Amino acid sequence: MxxxxxxxxxxxxxxxxxSTRLLHELGDAYAGVLAEHRRAVRDAFxxxxxxxxxxxxxxxxxxxxxxxxxxxxxxxxxGALAKGPVRVRMGLHTGEPIVTDEGYxxxxxxxxxxxxxxxxxxxxxxxxxxxxxxxxxxxLTDLGEHxxxxxxxxxxxxxxxxxxFPPLKTLYRxxxxxxxxxxxxxxxxxxxxxxxxxSHRLVTLTGPxxxxxxxxxxxxxxxxxxxxxxxxxxxxxxxIRDPANVAHTIAAAVGADDDLIAHVGSRHILVLLDNFEQxxxxxxxVSSLLAGTPNAKVLVTSREPLDIASEQRYPVDPLRLDDAExxxxxxxxxxxxxxxxTPEVKVICEHLDRLPLAIELAAxxxxxxxxxxxxxxxxxxxxxxxSRSRDAPARQRTLRATIEWSYELLDANEQQLFxxxxxxxxxxxxxxxxxxCGAELDTVESLVVKNLLRRRWGTGRLLMLNTxxxxxxxxxxxSPEAQAIHRRHAEFFLDVARSANLNAGDLAPGGQRLDxxxxxxxxxxxxxxxxxxxxxxxxxxxxxxxxxxxxxANDPAEGVRWFHRALVDHPATETAVPVRAxxxxxxxxxxxxxxxxxxxxxxxxxxxxxxxxVGDEHGCAVILHRLSxxxxxxxxxxxxxxxxxxxxxxHARNEDWWQKTWGHAQTTGTxxxxxxxxxxxxxxxxxxxxxxxxxxxxxxxxxxxxxLAELAALSLRMGRVEEAETHARESLAIAVRLxxxxxxxxxVGLLACVAAExxxxxxxxRLWGAIEEERAHAPLGGWQRHRDACSARIRRAANSEFxxxxxxxxxxxxxxxxxxxxxxxxx
Numbered sequence: 001m002x003x004x005x006x007x008x009x010x011x012x013x014x015x016x017x018x019s020t021r022l023l024h025e026l027g028d029a030y031a032g033v034l035a036e037h038r039r040a041v042r043d044a045f046x047x048x049x050x051x052x053x054x055x056x057x058x059x060x061x062x063x064x065x066x067x068x069x070x071x072x073x074x075x076x077x078x079g080a081l082a083k084g085p086v087r088v089r090m091g092l093h094t095g096e097p098i099v100t101d102e103g104y105x106x107x108x109x110x111x112x113x114x115x116x117x118x119x120x121x122x123x124x125x126x127x128x129x130x131x132x133x134x135x136x137x138x139x140l141t142d143l144g145e146h147x148x149x150x151x152x153x154x155x156x157x158x159x160x161x162x163x164x165f166p167p168l169k170t171l172y173r174x175x176x177x178x179x180x181x182x183x184x185x186x187x188x189x190x191x192x193x194x195x196x197x198x199s200h201r202l203v204t205l206t207g208p209x210x211x212x213x214x215x216x217x218x219x220x221x222x223x224x225x226x227x228x229x230x231x232x233x234x235x236x237x238x239x240i241r242d243p244a245n246v247a248h249t250i251a252a253a254v255g256a257d258d259d260l261i262a263h264v265g266s267r268h269i270l271v272l273l274d275n276f277e278q279x280x281x282x283x284x285x286v287s288s289l290l291a292g293t294p295n296a297k298v299l300v301t302s303r304e305p306l307d308i309a310s311e312q313r314y315p316v317d318p319l320r321l322d323d324a325e326x327x328x329x330x331x332x333x334x335x336x337x338x339x340x341x342t343p344e345v346k347v348i349c350e351h352l353d354r355l356p357l358a359i360e361l362a363a364x365x366x367x368x369x370x371x372x373x374x375x376x377x378x379x380x381x382x383x384x385x386x387s388r389s390r391d392a393p394a395r396q397r398t399l400r401a402t403i404e405w406s407y408e409l410l411d412a413n414e415q416q417l418f419x420x421x422x423x424x425x426x427x428x429x430x431x432x433x434x435x436x437c438g439a440e441l442d443t444v445e446s447l448v449v450k451n452l453l454r455r456r457w458g459t460g461r462l463l464m465l466n467t468x469x470x471x472x473x474x475x476x477x478x479s480p481e482a483q484a485i486h487r488r489h490a491e492f493f494l495d496v497a498r499s500a501n502l503n504a505g506d507l508a509p510g511g512q513r514l515d516x517x518x519x520x521x522x523x524x525x526x527x528x529x530x531x532x533x534x535x536x537x538x539x540x541x542x543x544x545x546x547x548x549x550x551x552x553a554n555d556p557a558e559g560v561r562w563f564h565r566a567l568v569d570h571p572a573t574e575t576a577v578p579v580r581a582x583x584x585x586x587x588x589x590x591x592x593x594x595x596x597x598x599x600x601x602x603x604x605x606x607x608x609x610x611x612x613x614v615g616d617e618h619g620c621a622v623i624l625h626r627l628s629x630x631x632x633x634x635x636x637x638x639x640x641x642x643x644x645x646x647x648x649x650x651h652a653r654n655e656d657w658w659q660k661t662w663g664h665a666q667t668t669g670t671x672x673x674x675x676x677x678x679x680x681x682x683x684x685x686x687x688x689x690x691x692x693x694x695x696x697x698x699x700x701x702x703x704x705x706x707x708l709a710e711l712a713a714l715s716l717r718m719g720r721v722e723e724a725e726t727h728a729r730e731s732l733a734i735a736v737r738l739x740x741x742x743x744x745x746x747x748v749g750l751l752a753c754v755a756a757e758x759x760x761x762x763x764x765x766r767l768w769g770a771i772e773e774e775r776a777h778a779p780l781g782g783w784q785r786h787r788d789a790c791s792a793r794i795r796r797a798a799n800s801e802f803x804x805x806x807x808x809x810x811x812x813x814x815x816x817x818x819x820x821x822x823x824x825x826x827x
Contacts, residue, residue, distance in 0.1 A: 017121030087121025185323025210357030426522025511699015559590030769809020770817030
């Protein structure tokens with residue numbers, strides 16, 4: 001394991017000049033030349049105690065504890081390479097980096113790489129920071145001050161020795177702004193957008209406020225500077241509001257006294273127009289400039305495109321997560337030198353949508369808040385994310401100001417729609433926007449184009465970044481129409497929930513659609529929360545009840561909490577008797593599956609009394625079946641059979657085919673379970689199979705999957721292992737498809753038993769280890785009564801091979817274990 005120098009470190013970067021050309025010239029011989037180059041560099045640097053930090057292709061990154069050793073190493077390496085075909089440029093810079101598990105990070109590392117990239121093959125460049133550490137015996141040539149392409153302030157550079165070389169590859173004829181911190185990440189964007197700048201005359205970087213468009217653009221301009229010998233010019237437009245002033249502003253930046261087009265003429269220049277969104281009506285000015293000048297190019301940053309014919313758009317998305325974490329850590333280290341990353345940093349970056357501005361503002365808070373404390377305060381992002389920096393533009397000192405800048409540029413209709421969309425949580429459909437917000441297609445498209453709203457490719461769904469949505473929500477709450485919009489939102493998503501057919505007591509044609517609830521779950525929870533918070537208890541109960549099967553399949557404990565809020569925290573609230581009866585039934589469902597059958601029974605008894613009060617025969621039949629399950633769990637099989645047979649008879653009188661068939665799917669399955677517990681395995685197999693078929697007919701997959709799991713467990717008990725495997729696989733596949741964690745635990749456990757029966761003990765241990773502590777993964781539900789039997793069965797076969805698999809399985813996530821269980825063993 002390499003030991004990196006700490007404290008003050010001298011970095012030495014190398015790169016082969018013209019490596020692509022050499023590859024073409026030397027062909028197959030290039031591999032040997034490259035290997036010899038690597039040997040010579042490593043030998044020379046190692047001789048002077050250099051530590052290899054990284055190697056990429058034909059480039060090296062070494063670190064030295066002493067600047068003088070780095071210089072001697074560079075001299076030795078250049079001497080060893082002098083007679084060969086490879087010409088290597090080298091750059092040295094000294095600083096105090098951040099040391100991480102991956103190596104060094106920090107501004108000084110970036111600076112060293114930029115020093116190297118300014119040189120030519122055979123040349124060794126030394127920064128002023130390194131030169132100051134060398135004694136007079138080191139022969140240095142002062143090359144004067146240069147602006148490196150990292151856009152930092154001018155740096156005095158020196159050359160080792162006096163050999164003549166062409167001018168350095170640094171910035172000249174430019175007014176690009178000085179940046180004080182390195183660009184983090186964006187390698188892909190620099191490559192892709194850089195290619196566009198190379199091949200097109202007009203490129204527009206678009207993205208939401210705070211996404212880092214300006215920072216990326218100035219680095220693109222700096223990287224392209226060698227292609228524009230007549231200059232690279234930055235034109236900041238944030239202070240310009242009148243489109244008529246844009247041409248004059250560009251002229252002033254490029255040094256034109258009067259006629260901009262005549263001044264530019266045939267010059268090869270790049271003009272960077274920054275923050276074009278508030279003067280987008282000046283797009284014809286850009287068209288005229290390009291039409292009148294054959295060699296000029298224009299790079300634009302804007303929250304919306306210019307919409308002119310020659311424009312190439314490049315969207316600047318939020319950072320990738322690893323880059324977002326690195327940015328936070330670097331900025332935090334600049335604020336507090338002793339800062340060390342923690343696991344909360346990743347979560348913070350996700351909360352902040354991986355927006356560079358938001359991350360930088362948050363990182364500045366580590367002077368006062370540890371990452372854990374910072375994360376706890378991020379529920380309200382906008383007030384927290386403010387900067388004390390005096391040199392940042394006013395619109396970038398707080399995240400709110402950045403978003404507000406975009407909001408103020410909208411017209412009245414766009415502002416109204418933007419506000420109303422603050423009612424949504426997560427993603428939503430265009431239909432939802434039209435129904436809840438009265439959205440028109442053109443206005444929605446405008447918000448997408450202006451990067452205040454996003455469209456998920458492949459689904460067509462819309463969403464706002466969390467930081468933008470928070471601002472939108474604030475605007476909505478400050479408006480007089482807030483309550484009306486929230487009510488429309490809640491009523492719309494009540495209809496969505498009902499369309500998903502998840503009220504387990506009243507099945508309608510079309511089968512159940514758990515996928516709808518999973519897709520809309522953020523908005524469904526938002527609607528529920530608003531209804532209960534604002535005293536709309538009946539609306540809240542209807543929503544919670546309509547999601548009965550979602551709670552059962554996803555997290556019954558959550559269902560219990562919602563019903564408790566509605567029925568216990570608001571006990572005196574008037575609600576219609578049928579609504580309350582259905583809600584008590586659904587509350588009992590969540591309570592039972594959450595592992596509290598005794599707590600579910602009184603809820604079902606209250607529900608039965610209310611159904612009897614209003615004469616709802618179907619509702620009574622549903623509850624009689626639920627109470628039969630309670631009796632079965634208690635071990636009173638006689639009462640259980642009486643109750644379920646009563647329920648079955650009532651369902652038989654129902655003229656609604658869907659309700660009758662769904663009711664019989666449940667009662668038949670429970671009669672099968674009772675037969676099993678009474679020792680009649682043949683009848684149990686028949687009834688359980690019939691129940692699975694009926695559930696398939698009405699499209700209730702979760703019940704079908706449960707019956708298949710029961711069949712698998714019974715088949716195992718009867719020694720019919722192949723049948724057990726077939727049923728368990730089908731059951732587990734359904735649970736995975738529905739996101740039913742309880743069903744996944746049950747299915748993985750059954751297939752672990754199947755593997756043990758086949759003698760595949762390591763596989764059995766691996767699967768069992770993944771669900772051994774299933775209470776941490778999922779509610780037990782139907783799996784609870786089978787767990788002990790499965791455990792006893794699988795433990796009888798356990799040996800050292802099983803124990804190896806068990807240890808490995810304990811590291812598996814449930815979804816990974818389910819995926820493995822569904823793959824048939826080659827044995």
